[in-house]
Amino acid sequence: MSYLDDFEFFGNxxxxxxxxxxxxxxxFLFSLAISYTETCEIPGITFAGADKDSIKFTPPADAEYLYYGYCKTIDKIPMTPDGKPTPGLLTKTALESCSIPHIVINAGSKISPQLPFIQTDLLHGQNISVESAMNNSQVSLAVDYGRMVGRTLASMTDCLIIGESIPGGTTTALAVLRGLGFKANVSSSIPNNPVELKNQIVNTALERITSNNPYHIISEVGDPMIAFVTGMLSSASEVTKVMLAGGTQMTAVLAFASKIGFNEQNTAIGTTSYIIDDESANFKSLVSEIADIPAIAVNPGLVNSKFSGLKAFSQGYAKEGVGAGGSMIASMIKTGSNASNFLPLAEKEYHRLFTSL
Amino acid sequence: MSYLDDFEFFGNxxxxxxxxxxxxxxxFLFSLAISYTETCEIPGITFAGADKDSIKFTPPADAEYLYYGYCKTIDKIPMTPDGKPTPGLLTKTALESCSIPHIVINAGSKISPQLPFIQTDLLHGQNISVESAMNNSQVSLAVDYGRMVGRTLASMTDCLIIGESIPGGTTTALAVLRGLGFKANVSSSIPNNPVELKNQIVNTALERITSNNPYHIISEVGDPMIAFVTGMLSSASEVTKVMLAGGTQMTAVLAFASKIGFNEQNTAIGTTSYIIDDESANFKSLVSEIADIPAIAVNPGLVNSKFSGLKAFSQGYAKEGVGAGGSMIASMIKTGSNASNFLPLAEKEYHRLFTSL
Incomplete structure (x- = not known):
């Protein structure tokens, strides 16, 4: 069976x-933009961390896990409060299966990872339920630095994959999408998506918007990841193929990019089928509404796993993140293997993580 | 005339x-490791800065100049006290003439550049005339991080060029070469090389050496650039071609690498002919003594320049640095042009810099 049978195409x-x-x-080159918005500190908004105090360590820990196979900033790999692993497990398995190089970018993470990474000195985002996410000059700087990094990385590869790790990021993404005029519902790392809470936060944040200027909208209701990755996409897509690896958050990047300019001909979005299956989100129609680009969703068949912690992804926990979908798509394209080849590799990694001392 | 006529081959x-x-x-991919050793604060040891207080800004300013064409950390581009420009001018001209991408790595610079760069959080080096350069764990960390960065960058290119900017670095390089048992004299950014002063500092530093362990020697008399770039070379040369772009400082890297292991088959050293012409240094014989690798020196013909500030390089001022030699070699190989094509480009850049308001 070809890997194409595990892909679903939509958009164009x-x-x-x-x-x-x-x-x-x-x-391929995989890049991971780690970032932070204080919006994630609103109780009940994210499961991206074992408890409230550890959420800020999730982005650097995801980055460390990809490099070392374990984390330095925290003891264990990032998990949900009930012990389900970060989608970075899928990313790591995918990248290693086909030796795709990766590079980490700190685009406003509160904590730096303990490894060599691209530093931007961008500030983390504020809680959009109470104040502006960033001031205007930070948005411009994030876009400019994103453009510089995008240009450099794009010149070294035939396909630049961009993933993200920013807890609370689906909420800022929802606000950005709506602020920019798109009809968005969004996905979540939580199976019973706290839709009411998100809508409430987003509506409060949107009240601060006083103009249609997209930079103003990002500054009021966005986060540094969206600004930075949009800059990356904008320059990189002029040079090479770019795959935005993610769900809702990457549609927010696409939305901002559609306002400031990017090359549609070189751009695709790649994600997991679990995002598509999420009935509370409208991912497919949203992509088409924003841009005339192709989208690919991969079904890695985790529903067949013998490990409940892997099966959980297919049941709506942490459906996507750390560029999991895009990196699995890239690994299948590069190696010609399919989801049934991928599953044992992911299980081996899961077993290594959860049976080690 | 072919560019090969502007090259001199030696070593193997x-x-x-x-x-x-x-x-x-x-x-090609050009990487610039910026770093710092407090050894540069010894009066009379370096010209890499307009005055004593500005030396620490030279490495980040070199990095900024390559990116922006001007500096953010300081007002003007780095110069000698009497106004001769950084060899980064040659690097910038070379990289732009053939669109070679570049990336900056902070490997112990005291000041961070105002641009996206690879961060390592390595500490800067201490003054080797009075104390150990670094503790052992910093040396190990620098080598490990260098290996990680080298592996990543090598996987993205057919030839990784590595340059450096570390004021005072020829003195630590001399100490490392002698400490590792090589018969070294070294070059300098100053035409009347302060040989006596350097020898005095090096002899004092070498007295602290108590074992043949190469890590111990770097820790006592080296600098973070040497440790980090050696790590880069060690992993990158397993994957792709590597050109160490520099003079004396890169021989110190080569010397440390010859102790901890690297792939000679993929490694070359590239520099300017002004290093070869330096009678107080013994660059050619030193390379052959350390490793069985090829070396290339390019003569960019600056002696023919109408600008005294460019001609000065040929007269022994700042003969090399910021990977100038290696990047000129790469640009000539890539474009097929020679030194007589390069000179007008360098003059145009010089004119832009020194006649702007």
């Missing part, structure tokens, strides 16, 4: 096939 | 031609 379907064909024989 | 000459042939049709 014709272009999706072209995108896959276009990157098949080339090199 | 047969391999030098092979190295040029091997990288001709590939992609």
């Amino acid at each position: 379907v014709k272009k999706a096939q072209d995108f896959v064909d276009g990157v098949k024989s080339g090199n | 000459v047969k391999k030098a031609q092979d190295f040029v042939d091997g990288v001709k049709s590939g992609n």
Whole structure:
């Protein structure tokens, strides 16, 4: 069975096939933008961390786990409060299965990872339920620095994959999408998506918006990841193929990019099928509404796993994140293997993590 | 006239031609490791800065100049006290003439550059005339982080060029070379090389050495750049071609690498002919003594310049640095142009810098 059977194409379907064909024989580079918004400190908004105090360590810990196979900033890999692992497990398995190089970018994380990473000195975002996310000059700086990093990384690869780790990021993404005029519902790391709470926060935040200027909108209701990755996309897509690896948060990047300019011909979005399956989100129609680009969702078949912690992804826990979908798509394209080849690798990694002393 | 007429091969000459042939049709990536040793604060030891207080800004300012064409950390580009420009001018001209991408690594600089860069959080080095350069764990960390960065960057390119900017670095390089048992004299950014002063500092520093362990020697008399770039070379040369871009300082890297292991088959050193012409240094014989690798020196013909500030390089001022030699070599290999094509580009850049308001 070909890996194409594990892919679902949507958005511009014709272009999706072209995108896959276009990157098949080339090199990939995976980049991970880690960031932080204090919006994640609102109780009940995220499961991206074992408890409230550990959420800020999740982005650097995700980055460390990809490099070392364990974390330095915290003792264990990032998990939900009931012990389900970070989607970074899928990312790590995918990248290692095909030796795709990766690089970490600190785009406003509160904590730096203990490894060499691209530093931007961007500030983390504020809680959008109570104040502006960032001031205008931080938004401009984030976009400018994103453009610089995007240009450099794009010149080294045939396909730049961009993933993110920012707890609370689906809420700021929802606010950005709505602020920019798109009809968005969003996904969540929590199976019973706290839709009411998110809508309430977003509505409060949107009240601060006083103009249609997209920079103003990001500054009021966005986060540093959205600004930075949009800058990356904007310059990188002029040079090479770019795959935005993520769900709702990457649609917010796409939305901002549609206002400030990017090259649609080189851009795709890649995610997991669990995002598509999320009935509280409208991911497919949203992508088409924003831009004429291809989208690919991969079903890694975790529903068949013997480990409940892996099966959980298919049941709506942490459906996506750390660029899991995009990196699995890239690994299947590069190696020609499919989801049934991937599952044992993910299980081996799960077993290593959860049976080690 | 071919650019080969502007090159001089030495070290393993047969391999030098092979190295040029091997990288001709590939992609280059230029990396700049910026660093700091308090050894540069010894009066009279360096000209890499307009005055004593501005020396620490030279490495980040060199990095900023490559990115922006001007500096953010200081008002003007780095210069000698009498106004001769940083060799970064040659690097910038070379990289732009052929669109070679570049990336900056902070490997112990006292000041961070105002741009996105690879952060390592390494500490800067101490003054080796009075104390150990670094503790042992910093040396190990620098080598480990260097290995990580080297592996990542190497996987993205056919030829990784590594340059440095560390004021006072020729003195620590001399100490490392002698400490590791090589018969070294060294070059300098100053035409009347303060040989006596350097020897005095080096002899004092070498008295602290109590074992042959190369990590101990770097820790006592080295600097963070040497440790970090050696780690980079060690892993990167397993994956791709590597050109150490520099003079004396890169021989110190080569010396440390010869003790901890690297792949000679993929390694070359590239520098300017002004280093070779320096009678107080013994660069050619030193390279052969350390390793069986090719070396290439380029003569960019600055002696023919109408600007005294460019001609000065050929007269022994700041003969090398910021990877100038290696990046000129790469640009000539990539574009097929020679020194007579390069000179007008360097003059145009010089004119832009020194006639702007």
